[in-house]
Amino acid sequence: MSSTQLNEAPRDSSAPAHEIETLLGAGAIRPRPVEFTHGSGARLFDSEGNSYIDATSSYGVASLGHAHPKLVGAIANQAGRLMALTPSFANGQRAAYMSALVEALGAPFSRLFLCNSGAEAMEATLKVARLKTGRTEVVACIRGFHGRTLGALSATAEKAYRAPFGPLVPGFTHVPYGRIDSLAEVVNSSTAAVVLEVIQGEGGVRPAEAKYLREVRELCDSTGTLLAFDEVQTGFGRTGDLFAFQGVGVTPDLVALAKGIAGGFPMGAVGMTEALGPLPPGSHGSTFGGNPLACAAAHAVLDVIQGEGLCARARGLGEHAMARLREGAGRNVREVRGRGLMIGIELRGAVRPALDALFSRRILALPAGRNVLRLLPPLVIDERDWDTVIDNVLELTA
Numbered sequence: 042m043s044s045t046q047l048n049e050a051p052r053d054s055s056a057p058a059h060e061i062e063t064l065l066g067a068g069a070i071r072p073r074p075v076e077f078t079h080g081s082g083a084r085l086f087d088s089e090g091n092s093y094i095d096a097t098s099s100y101g102v103a104s105l106g107h108a109h110p111k112l113v114g115a116i117a118n119q120a121g122r123l124m125a126l127t128p129s130f131a132n133g134q135r136a137a138y139m140s141a142l143v144e145a146l147g148a149p150f151s152r153l154f155l156c157n158s159g160a161e162a163m164e165a166t167l168k169v170a171r172l173k174t175g176r177t178e179v180v181a182c183i184r185g186f187h188g189r190t191l192g193a194l195s196a197t198a199e200k201a202y203r204a205p206f207g208p209l210v211p212g213f214t215h216v217p218y219g220r221i222d223s224l225a226e227v228v229n230s231s232t233a234a235v236v237l238e239v240i241q242g243e244g245g246v247r248p249a250e251a252k253y254l255r256e257v258r259e260l261c262d263s264t265g266t267l268l269a270f271d272e273v274q275t276g277f278g279r280t281g282d283l284f285a286f287q288g289v290g291v292t293p294d295l296v297a298l299a300k301g302i303a304g305g306f307p308m309g310a311v312g313m314t315e316a317l318g319p320l321p322p323g324s325h326g327s328t329f330g331g332n333p334l335a336c337a338a339a340h341a342v343l344d345v346i347q348g349e350g351l352c353a354r355a356r357g358l359g360e361h362a363m364a365r366l367r368e369g370a371g372r373n374v375r376e377v378r379g380r381g382l383m384i385g386i387e388l389r390g391a392v393r394p395a396l397d398a399l400f401s402r403r404i405l406a407l408p409a410g411r412n413v414l415r416l417l418p419p420l421v422i423d424e425r426d427w428d429t430v431i432d433n434v435l436e437l438t439a
C-alpha cells in the first residue's frame with residue numbers, strides 16, 4: 042500500500058471530535074464520546090451545553106478550577122509581553138516566581154530547576170541524585186507512579202506501564218510502600234536516592250504514616266542517600282498543606298513538582314536544598330523550562346492559593362467529605378483514605394461501573410487502580426457542588 046493510500050482514512054472535519062481524535066491519535070488513549078468546550082470554576086460544559094461537576098481537575102492540574110480570572114489575566118498579560126525566553130537570559134517574571142516558590146518551599150530549599158511536566162521533574166530529580174552522590178542505585182516503591190519517560194518509568198513499579206518498553210534504566214529497585222524494614226534491606230552506601238510519594242496517587246491514594254517517613258529520612262541520613270519526594274500530585278495545596286511534606290514534618294533533599302503548579306499551564310519544577318549546592322554549568326537544561334508565560338501562570342496560582350487561603354479550604358472540605366464518606370459508606374466500600382482534596386474510596390469490586398454511573402449523572406471522577414475511586418476536585422469547588430459529588434458517590438457505592 043502506498044503512503045497516499047494510507048492517508049485516505051476519512052478525516053471529515055465535521056465528524057465528532059472524539060471520532061477524529063480516536064482516528065488520528067497515537068492510539069494509547071481513546072477519548073470518550075463527549076466534547077468539552079469550556080469551563081468555569083469546578084464546572085465543565087460540553088458541546089451540547091450540559092454542565093458537569095469536575096471532581097478531577099484533569100488529574101489535579103486545574104487546582105484553581107477552570108478559567109480562574111486571576112490566572113487568565115496573568116497569562117493574557119504575559120502573553121502580550123514575552124512568551125519565549127531561554128533560561129540563558131534573565132527575566133523579572135521568572136526571577137519573581139523563583140523567589141516566591143523558594144520562599145513557599147521554605148528552608149532548607151534554596152535552588153530550583155524549572156521544566157514542563159511531572160516526568161521531566163522526575164528525570165531531573167534522578168539525574169541530580171546521581172550527579173550529587175556519584176552513586177547509581179535508586180530505590181522506589183511498589184504502587185508508586187513517577188511518569189512515563191524512560192527514567193521516570195524505571196522508578197515506576199507497575200508492570201502494565203513498564204512491560205513493553207524494556208530494557209529500562211538499570212539500578213532501580215522497588216520495595217513495599219510503608220515498610221521501613223523492606224527499605225532498610227536494600228538502602229546502603231551505594232544508593233543515590235530513595236524516591237517516593239508522600240501520598241501515593243495513581244497507586245490508590247495511599248498516605249504514608251509520618252513515622253515511616255521520619256524513619257526513611259533517618260535511613261537516608263545514615264547511609265548518605267538523598268531523599269526525593271515526588272509531590273507532582275500532592276503539591277500546591279492539594280492535601281491541605283502547600284506541600285504534603287510540610288504537613289508530615291519530614292523534609293526531603295529533592296522535591297519534584299508539576300500538575301497543579303500552574304493551574305493547567307504545563308510546568309514542572311524541582312526544589313533542591315542548600316546543602317546540595319549548584320549543578321555544574323551545562324549539566325542539565327530545558328528549552329521551554331521556566332519560560333516567562335509559565336512563570337506568570339504559576340505565580341498567579343501560588344498567589345491565589347496563599348492569598349485566598351485555599352490550603353485551609355482544601356483541608357476543611359476534605360475533612361467534611363471524608364467524615365461523610367466514612368459515616369455513610371455502604372457495603373461496597375472497603376476503605377476511605379486521603380488528605381485534603383485528595384481522596385480515595387476503595388471499593389470491594391471494580392470502580393469502572395461507579396465512574397460510568399457518575400458520568401451519566403454529569404459528575405467527573407477518576408480511578409486509581411482497578412478498585413479505587415479517586416476525587417481530586419479544584420480547590421475552589423463550592424460547598425454545594427462538593428456535597429452533590431459526595432451524595433452521588435455514596436449512592437452509587439452503596
Ligand SMILES: *Cc1c(COP(=O)(O)O)cnc(C)c1O
Pocket residue numbers: 158159160161163186187188189238242243271272273274299300
Ligand atoms: C502525574 C504524575 C507524574 C507524571 O507527571 P506528567 O506531567 O504526566 O509527566 C509523576 N509523578 C506523580 C506522583 C504523578 O501523579
